[in-house]
Amino acid sequence: MSRKIFLTFLAVISAVNSQSNPCNASSTTVETQADLDILSVCSILTGDLILGTNLVTADINGIRTIQGDLVAANAFDLQRITAPDLAHIGGDFNLTSLTILSHVNIDSLDYAAGLHWRNLPSLTRLEPFYSKLTHSSRFSITDTGLQSFYGPNFTTAENVQFRNNKNLLGIVVNFHNTSGSLAFIDNPLAFIRLPELVLVKNATFRSNSGMELPKLTTVTGSVEFSGNGFETLIIPKLQTIGAGDDPDTEETFSGNLTIVDNKNATTIKMLQLTEIFGNLQFVGNSVENVDGFPLLLDVHGSIDARGNFSKITFPSMRDIRGDFNIQTNAEFDCSDDVDRLAGGIVKGGYFCKGATSRGGSKPTPVGAVVGGTVGGLLVIAAVAGFLFYRRRKVKSRKAGLAGVTVGNSNQLGGIEIVKTPKKAYNVVGGVDAANGAGGIKT
Numbered sequence: 001m002s003r004k005i006f007l008t009f010l011a012v013i014s015a016v017n018s019q020s021n022p023c024n025a026s027s028t029t030v031e032t033q034a035d036l037d038i039l040s041v042c043s044i045l046t047g048d049l050i051l052g053t054n055l056v057t058a059d060i061n062g063i064r065t066i067q068g069d070l071v072a073a074n075a076f077d078l079q080r081i082t083a084p085d086l087a088h089i090g091g092d093f094n095l096t097s098l099t100i101l102s103h104v105n106i107d108s109l110d111y112a113a114g115l116h117w118r119n120l121p122s123l124t125r126l127e128p129f130y131s132k133l134t135h136s137s138r139f140s141i142t143d144t145g146l147q148s149f150y151g152p153n154f155t156t157a158e159n160v161q162f163r164n165n166k167n168l169l170g171i172v173v174n175f176h177n178t179s180g181s182l183a184f185i186d187n188p189l190a191f192i193r194l195p196e197l198v199l200v201k202n203a204t205f206r207s208n209s210g211m212e213l214p215k216l217t218t219v220t221g222s223v224e225f226s227g228n229g230f231e232t233l234i235i236p237k238l239q240t241i242g243a244g245d246d247p248d249t250e251e252t253f254s255g256n257l258t259i260v261d262n263k264n265a266t267t268i269k270m271l272q273l274t275e276i277f278g279n280l281q282f283v284g285n286s287v288e289n290v291d292g293f294p295l296l297l298d299v300h301g302s303i304d305a306r307g308n309f310s311k312i313t314f315p316s317m318r319d320i321r322g323d324f325n326i327q328t329n330a331e332f333d334c335s336d337d338v339d340r341l342a343g344g345i346v347k348g349g350y351f352c353k354g355a356t357s358r359g360g361s362k363p364t365p366v367g368a369v370v371g372g373t374v375g376g377l378l379v380i381a382a383v384a385g386f387l388f389y390r391r392r393k394v395k396s397r398k399a400g401l402a403g404v405t406v407g408n409s410n411q412l413g414g415i416e417i418v419k420t421p422k423k424a425y426n427v428v429g430g431v432d433a434a435n436g437a438g439g440i441k442t
Helices: 001-021 033-041 365-402
Strands: 025-032 047-052 057-059 070-075 079-083 088-096 103-104 110-118 138-144 146-152 159-163 168-170 179-191 200-210 222-226 232-234 258-260 267-269 279-282 303-307 324-330 350-353 404-408 412-416
Touching: 025 033, 033 057, 033 146
Parallel strands: 025 047, 047 070, 057 079, 070 088, 079 103, 088 110, 110 138, 138 159, 146 168, 159 179, 168 179, 179 200, 200 222, 222 258, 232 267, 258 279, 279 303, 303 324, 324 350
Antiparallel strands: 404 412
């Protein structure tokens, strides 16, 4: 009994301390600036800090560490967030649906486990809160009014996403590698610079202005460039796409290279790329001379190249384990640099076709097959008919030379064609003189 009373006493003391010491609460929601000022005595806030929906401004003073999340959502009157002393967020920094928020300044922040900002249409610029930020495993900026984003200096990240930022002109992020996904999607005006990126698992660049990846060496999964506005894409150091076999897990990875519908692209080059552990798709770009893969040796999947190019070359290719499909609307000679690959390098199907082309495998239209078959049958029938008619005519002529006699001496009407014996009567007027009435015998 005494032990039970003691435990109850400890619980009461803990509750009292929690109420008297707001720094230890598992979650704290503030609705006014006065509520935030109470927390200024807390150097460390052990739980979450939630900015309530009634706030107009949120000036977070004194707090250096939030061990949980920092969250503001659906606070439609919130205009400003500042936290000059905040250096560490152990959880996520989430800002969602803050329609008039225009100012965020947290310039001492160096760590946040995750940073997720979404639907912030009035946030057009940022104070340099990210100048010291060196770690954030999960990082996403979506549907904001930002015009530029420069920084932060990540070493590693798990997932990084910039989506649907219509006013964003420039993105610079200095992380070295990502172990998850990297996605830049529907930022139509944004030129993306990733000057320090060396390794990425999966990367998608879709509907952006352009991108620069000067140090990218390895993609362990897949990479996609689609619907972008760039004229030139050069990735000078990229060597492999898809990691092959992982020696630690014995897992085999395959990865695809997709370059599709970049309508302004005139130059696409990956000068050091040697191996793709999946498929290569090069479709709908404006490149006329596809010569940007000079060292590519092995494609473990298929190659699908379609567009308006007049030339395509893979001078170092030694193995294509899947299909090889080349189709272009331009004048194209399959026999130049493509047919040679079909002789043992391509392990799957091979098809090559241009607007006017020589070499390659060309489809035969169904109408041509049917028309040719019918025409051939008609010619054969005509020849057979002619030969039959000619044979009958020859026989008739031979019969006429053999002579004519009356088939019955009492019937003047019947005429029988017979072969005349050597000592037959002489025939005058074509009638047998011995039996024919009115005949003349000599």
